[in-house]
Amino acid sequence: MSKILVAYFSASGVTARAAREMARAVGADLYEIRPREPYTAADLDWRDKTSRCTREMTDPASRPAVADRVEHMDAYDTVFVGFPIWWGVEPRVVDTFLESYDFTGKTVIPFATSGGSGMPYAQKHLQSQYPAFSWREGALVNRGAAEWAKKALAE
Secondary structure, X not given: OOOEEEEEOOOOOHHHHHHHHHHHHHOOEEEEOOEXXXXXXXXXXXXXXXXXXXXXXXXXXXXXXXXXXXXXXXXXXXXXXXXXXXXXXOOHHHXXXXXXXXXXXXXXXXXXXXXXXXXHHHHHHXXXXXXXXXXXXXXXXXXXXXXXXXXXXHO
8 A cells, every 4th residue: 555645835825725635635645845034924915016025926946944854754755736827836845845855766746725726737838847757737726626636646
């Protein structure tokens, strides 16, 4: 039997709710990708060109530090990776997470939440950034996260 991890970054709680729902539905462990320096409301003001999120997202090399590590990452066969879509793609702290572990032999399934963006561009971006990963098709899970997670595992 494979061991499953649902790793997620959530700025407002929306992605966290979807991740918890998914983890319960598929019997997965849950890990929150938390930036070492938590985001404040001012940091998340995407309309402010000087805000932290804007500075990070306009710098492709930005890799905000993550607060803690996943224990026994090598034990997981499947990793769901969730995030809110920022500027059409995953937030840079998710890149920090993805670059911190060896995903060789693991199936990686992205999921996202968004008020306006779709998943196809974010998925293509992840696949181009991390071509060696064994990706499965992801989805926007604003609703129905548990059902989607079960279906994604069955494919």
